[in-house]
Amino acid sequence: MGRAELAGRLRNTAPGARAALFAEADAVRRAAVGDTVHLRGLVEISSHCARACHYCGLNANNQALPRYRLTIAEITAAAQAAAACGYGTVVLQGGEDPGLTGDFISKTISAIKRETGLAVTLSLGERDTDDLINWRAKGADRYLLRFETGNRDLYQRYHPDLPGRKSDRLAQLQVLRELGYEVGSGVLVGLPGQTYDDLAADIELFSALRLDMVGVGPFIPHPATPLGRTPFPADAEQVPNTADLALAVIALARLELPQANIPSTTALATLNPADGYAAGLRAGANVVMPNVTPARYRRQYEVYPGKPAPHDEVTGCDHYIREMLAGLGRNAGVGRGDSPAFLARRAAAEKARTGGEQHGN
Ligand code: SAH
Numbered sequence: 106m107g108r109a110e111l112a113g114r115l116r117n118t119a120p121g122a123r124a125a126l127f128a129e130a131d132a133v134r135r136a137a138v139g140d141t142v143h144l145r146g147l148v149e150i151s152s153h154c155a156r157a158c159h160y161c162g163l164n165a166n167n168q169a170l171p172r173y174r175l176t177i178a179e180i181t182a183a184a185q186a187a188a189a190c191g192y193g194t195v196v197l198q199g200g201e202d203p204g205l206t207g208d209f210i211s212k213t214i215s216a217i218k219r220e221t222g223l224a225v226t227l228s229l230g231e232r233d234t235d236d237l238i239n240w241r242a243k244g245a246d247r248y249l250l251r252f253e254t255g256n257r258d259l260y261q262r263y264h265p266d267l268p269g270r271k272s273d274r275l276a277q278l279q280v281l282r283e284l285g286y287e288v289g290s291g292v293l294v295g296l297p298g299q300t301y302d303d304l305a306a307d308i309e310l311f312s313a314l315r316l317d318m319v320g321v322g323p324f325i326p327h328p329a330t331p332l333g334r335t336p337f338p339a340d341a342e343q344v345p346n347t348a349d350l351a352l353a354v355i356a357l358a359r360l361e362l363p364q365a366n367i368p369s370t371t372a373l374a375t376l377n378p379a380d381g382y383a384a385g386l387r388a389g390a391n392v393v394m395p396n397v398t399p400a401r402y403r404r405q406y407e408v409y410p411g412k413p414a415p416h417d418e419v420t421g422c423d424h425y426i427r428e429m430l431a432g433l434g435r436n437a438g439v440g441r442g443d444s445p446a447f448l449a450r451r452a453a454a455e456k457a458r459t460g461g462e463q464h465g466n
Contacts, residue, residue: 111305130356130389137363143442146187146397149406154200190422201230289318295346317444322372325409359389364446
């Protein structure tokens with residue numbers, strides 16, 4: 106699909122148009138990655154952050170937010186809880202926290218691998234290449250780093266550089282790929298100033314980057330951030346920060362990247378606690394990331410307000426998610442649940458390598 110067609114489909118809210126788009130994406134999802142939904146245990150390991158992103162409640166200027174950082178023992182216990190729930194992957198996410206030193210994360214990865222054998226996904230923002238190399242060597246499998254918006258003006262305005270260091274998420278995605286990580290990125294939908302053409306270009310960028318994973322969610326204003334106080338421009342090109350439009354972006358991402366792993370994101374469930382996750386799974390998504398952060402810290406990881414409360418305080422497993430999957434006729438995955446896009450890419454690289462050797466012989 107070209108950019109004009111993508112933008113046209115994003116704009117098309119004529120009766121039945123969205124339902125048709127979601128059904129098309131659902132069919133492509135079923136053919137390419139099947140009915141299995143992979144569950145990832147999400148551990149929010151630190152609410153400290155050095156950055157000042159205008160959209161995010163963790164930003165360093167939000168003095169009202171209490172900050173915490175889990176210990177290696179707490180993170181490993183959460184990974185064990187994820188394993189006990191039957192999840193095959195643990196996702197370690199946090200603010201861009203210099204207190205999460207390279208060595209700390211290396212030790213954490215080693216401990217999780219030793220004690221659980223789970224696949225490990227990192228989502229720790231922009232980090233030095235040395236850290237990314239070391240973490241990969243310790244066994245980190247995947248990295249999630251949204252480019253947030255491909256519109257350079259908006260990105261630079263809403264995601265200020267750290268002193269003396271130019272923010273370049275696209276460059277880091279390239280490094281991650283070269284290091285052999287399974288690579289995920291994505292965007293926010295509904296930032297003030299963001300247009301339909303911007304989102305269409307973002308979806309084209311998902312394809313150009315040949316992402317293994319694509320995470321997309323609606324922007325939810327946080328009152329303690331600069332964008333929590335910014336009115337939306339009254340402009341016909343301004344995109345709304347609705348679940349409906351975020352679902353349309355998810356559906357188009359599925360059409361563009363049939364073999365990617367695509368989560369139904371927490372932000373969708375925040376806007377619509379009863380049906381948000383299911384709506385994403387009906388519109389092309391095939392992953393859900395239940396939160397396994399120790400309950401007492403969850404309120405402090407306030408990227409945006411109103412995140413869903415833990416559904417099952419007793420076991421920590423979100424049993425309602427399995428019930429929802431059964432209701433959708435889908436099944437919960439067992440094992441790592443690697444992205445088929447990644448596995449195909451790796452197999453092709455392997456073939457090229459061994460083929461190359463044969464030529465050399
Ligand atoms: N520090 C890491 C993880 C950030 S939290 C990083 O920067 O990559 C993960 C994602 O939450 C971000 O990538 C962003 O897309 C999303 N997010 C941040 N603020 C948000 C908001 N107000 N509404 C919805 N999503 C938000």
